[in-house]
Amino acid sequence: MKTYRVMAARLFLAALLVPSITHAQSIQTEPDVRAFASSPRWLTTKVYLEGAPDIDVKDKYPGVVGISxxxxxxxxxxxxxxxxxxxxxxxxxxxxxxxxxxxKTHILVPDKGPNRTVVRRLEALNNQAFTYSREVPRDMIETNAPVRIYVVHAPYTGTVQTTPSSAYAQ
Structure with missing residues (x-):
């Protein structure tokens, strides 16, 4: 019995001397949705497939390219x-x-069109970059297997003028 008391006392002292360790996840800074307001317009600058960030495939995915x-x-x-x-x-x-x-997730709910909801994984959102990823059919051909594309945007500084629809302006 004395051995158990000594062992318990040692365990108790060890617990007091060892710094406490937490298994909780650290808090990460969340993307600031206000970063969208840092530029009046954003331009798609690059589209790439998962695992191939050096190959721009904008020409294969014109539906995700534009000014927003x-x-x-x-x-x-x-x-x-x-x-x-x-x-x-x-x-x-x-x-x-x-x-x-x-x-982590950016969700679009269009007012019109064939899609009612588009769910995208938010990869980056700050004053200089907005990047999302989502799964789409390869080359946007419905019968092709899905791939994950990454769509990169930067604040637009070009000369093309955009006029919002009355629905956006209201």
Whole structure:
């Protein structure tokens, strides 16, 4: 019995002397949805496939390429063609968006078009970059196997003028 008491006392003292260790995950800074407001417009600068960040495949994924506007105060977005500046609103290129509380998911809810909800993994969001990834059919051909694409945006400083639809402006 004395051996057990000595052993318990040693364990107790060891527990007091060893720094406490936590198994909780450290808090990571969440992307700031207000970063969307740091630029009035964002331009798709690169699209690449998972595992191949050095190969730009924008030409194979034109549906995700464009100029975008984000209003974080109203959670509204609208997309535009890069060559004409015309709105994509009538084809699902405008509506509401949200970033989940954990900062990992970016969800689009278009006002119009064939898709009702688009879920994207938020990779980066700050004043200089906005990057998301999502699974789509390879080369955007419905019968192809899915691949994960990464779509990179930067604040747009070009000369193409964009005019928001009345739904975005309201």
């Amino acid at each position: 506007m984000w209003d974080p105060d109203r959670n509204r977005y609208e997309f535009f063609y890069t060559d004409t500046g015309l709105s994509k609103y009538e084809h699902g290129g405008g509506g509401y968006f949200m970033v989940t509380g954990d900062g």
